[in-house]
Amino acid sequence: MRKAIAGGTIITPLDIYEDADVLIEDGTIIAVGPGVASGEIAEIVDVGGAIVAPGYIDVHVHGSAGHDTMDGTREAIEGMARFFAAHGVTSFCPTTLTQPAADIMASVRAVYECMENPIEGGAQPLGVHLEGPCIDAKKKGAQPEQHITTAAAIDYRQLFSLGNIKLITLAPEIEGNKALIAFARSQGAAVVVGHSSATYEDLEEAVRHGLNHATHTFNQMEGLHHRKPGTVGGVLLLDEIFAEFIADGIHLHPAIVDMVVRLKGPERAVAITDAISGAGMPDGDYELGGQAIVVKEGAVRLPDGTLAGSALTLDQAVRNIVEFTVAPLPEAIQMATLTPARSIGVADCKGSLEPGKDADIVILDDDLNVLKTMVGGEVVYEA
Numbered sequence: 103m104r105k106a107i108a109g110g111t112i113i114t115p116l117d118i119y120e121d122a123d124v125l126i127e128d129g130t131i132i133a134v135g136p137g138v139a140s141g142e143i144a145e146i147v148d149v150g151g152a153i154v155a156p157g158y159i160d161v162h163v164h165g166s167a168g169h170d171t172m173d174g175t176r177e178a179i180e181g182m183a184r185f186f187a188a189h190g191v192t193s194f195c196p197t198t199l200t201q202p203a204a205d206i207m208a209s210v211r212a213v214y215e216c217m218e219n220p221i222e223g224g225a226q227p228l229g230v231h232l233e234g235p236c237i238d239a240k241k242k243g244a245q246p247e248q249h250i251t252t253a254a255a256i257d258y259r260q261l262f263s264l265g266n267i268k269l270i271t272l273a274p275e276i277e278g279n280k281a282l283i284a285f286a287r288s289q290g291a292a293v294v295v296g297h298s299s300a301t302y303e304d305l306e307e308a309v310r311h312g313l314n315h316a317t318h319t320f321n322q323m324e325g326l327h328h329r330k331p332g333t334v335g336g337v338l339l340l341d342e343i344f345a346e347f348i349a350d351g352i353h354l355h356p357a358i359v360d361m362v363v364r365l366k367g368p369e370r371a372v373a374i375t376d377a378i379s380g381a382g383m384p385d386g387d388y389e390l391g392g393q394a395i396v397v398k399e400g401a402v403r404l405p406d407g408t409l410a411g412s413a414l415t416l417d418q419a420v421r422n423i424v425e426f427t428v429a430p431l432p433e434a435i436q437m438a439t440l441t442p443a444r445s446i447g448v449a450d451c452k453g454s455l456e457p458g459k460d461a462d463i464v465i466l467d468d469d470l471n472v473l474k475t476m477v478g479g480e481v482v483y484e485a
């Protein structure tokens with residue numbers, strides 16, 4: 103069955119078409135451009151000039167709406183998926199925390215189950231982002247220190263046994279973690295530096311072994327110094343690395359968001375939320391990996407004040423990028439769609455409005471508020 107979105111300002115995001123259409127057949131985009139919605143079409147949605155963009159993709163997100171990836175249940179992933187749909191997200195990588203391997207594995211299984219039997223009425227999980235446990239305790243942030251370990255000390259192969267790990271955040275400078283870099287790449291996962299004290303030179307070496315991504319750039323990594331470029335210097339300067347950043351105006355000063363965007367460019371800067379279960383909930387007390395956390399005025403903190411993930415949504419991140427940075431709107435959208443898709447190797451079917459790709463689409467008003475979200479051509483959210 104054919105359906106069409108007609109009369110939109112289409113941001114693919116690499117091209118822009120005014121007063122144009124997206125033609126969809128059986129959940130796949132078959133044509134994009136002015137006048138393509140012709141012939142026999144079962145359903146035409148006229149969007150009256152609204153912005154039509156690829157659905158947003160969040161590759162680093164722990165939870166939302168009271169649910170956490172570490173709950174290890176389908177119900178948690180579904181609850182997150184429905185909340186994300188309301189914020190324009192069509193696919194995401196549920197992100198685990200530094201916890202005992204058995205608990206992480208329960209979450210990997212729950213995500214696998216949601217991939218085998220897709221969630222109705224929500225965003226779709228693309229695979230897991232393992233954040234830890236092979237990180238540096240000195241940069242633990244809100245990752246519980248008692249569960250930090252090295253790859254050499256755990257059976258990390260088991261975590262990859264279902265074939266659904268899309269990213270793994272680790273500290274590549276730690277000797278016991280080095281074998282995991284090449285192994286994770288061989289399993290098709292992005293290898294992500296994060297919660298790390300890696301020097302610039304450590305990072306150059308890790309890139310040679312396959313490291314290609316960075317977790318929340320600047321946060322919980324060795325900072326920039328003019329004689330020691332540190333993890334941050336490597337992330338910003340090594341072209342192989344896709345750099346995640348949290349554009350909530352709390353984790354990074356707006357000028358630093360602009361700096362990341364200018365240095366990495368829209369092809370390598372990846373907008374993420376790093377949201378936790380309290381996202382989309384009233385201010386108050388929540389929990390993250392057995393630790394008490396407080397959500398207050400958009401910030402999430404441990405009792406000692408350490409930032410513990412965010413309450414950001416990806417639609418708000420895109421609005422903030424437009425406000426904080428030099429990037430024009432199509433580039434801001436690119437950083438939340440095509441670039442994350444490329445960073446985890448799914449750009450053959452996700453991340454842009456092109457023939458042959460999944461009809462994962464967000465329709466936005468001029469202020470970039472979400473009007474409608476579609477996954478595989480089906481409406482999963484309507485304002």
Ligand SMILES: [Zn+2]
Nearest residue numbers: 162197233376
């Ligand atoms: Zn995180």
